[in-house]
Amino acid sequence: MLKSYSIxxxxxxxEAVLGLVKWCSDTYTSLKKHSDSIKxxxxxxxxxxxKILPKCIIPEExxxxxxxxxxxx
Numbered sequence: 051m052l053k054s055y056s057i058x059x060x061x062x063x064x065e066a067v068l069g070l071v072k073w074c075s076d077t078y079t080s081l082k083k084h085s086d087s088i089k090x091x092x093x094x095x096x097x098x099x100x101k102i103l104p105k106c107i108i109p110e111e112x113x114x115x116x117x118x119x120x121x122x123x
Contacts, residue, residue: 074091081088108116
């Protein structure tokens, strides 16, 4: 329901967010030499952070076992 109230994303929106992240990263690089309290922008990169499967994904062997049990039933 809330989707009907939202404005669809435009390509410009993504470019603006990427520009903001780049600006934050560049600013961090220039400011980090002045203070240790400057924090780096954290970026979530799923392909790097995917060491283990999310809890919402059923492992393949468990899924197959459940499907066999349903078929038998």
